[in-house]
Amino acid sequence: MNKAELIDALSDKSNLTKADADRVLDALVETVMVAVAAGGSVTLIGFGSFKPVRRPAREGRNPATGEPIHIPESTVPKFQPGAAFKSRVENAGKE
Numbered sequence: 001m002n003k004a005e006l007i008d009a010l011s012d013k014s015n016l017t018k019a020d021a022d023r024v025l026d027a028l029v030e031t032v033m034v035a036v037a038a039g040g041s042v043t044l045i046g047f048g049s050f051k052p053v054r055r056p057a058r059e060g061r062n063p064a065t066g067e068p069i070h071i072p073e074s075t076v077p078k079f080q081p082g083a084a085f086k087s088r089v090e091n092a093g094k095e
Helices: 003-014 018-039 083-090
Strands: 042-044 047-054 058-060 068-073 074-081
Touching: 003 018, 018 042, 018 047, 074 083
Parallel strands: none
Antiparallel strands: 042 047, 047 074, 058 068
């Protein structure tokens, strides 16, 4: 499902216009990104959690040459699905 299809589905399920659904989706995504970038987490019970995770510096290998390379420390976003989401995906083909 791409963004346009998601907007269509949101519009159908919520009785919003497609323009309103687009604005709501954009606001949700922006709000999550700002919160996680600021070091916070966003938890939607049943759906999952978004949070920043620090990756320490480490040594890696250049896949083309095999030479060791230094990979610097970084902070990346992480999503952890909630129990209801995991269960729905797990049982999707069993119905």
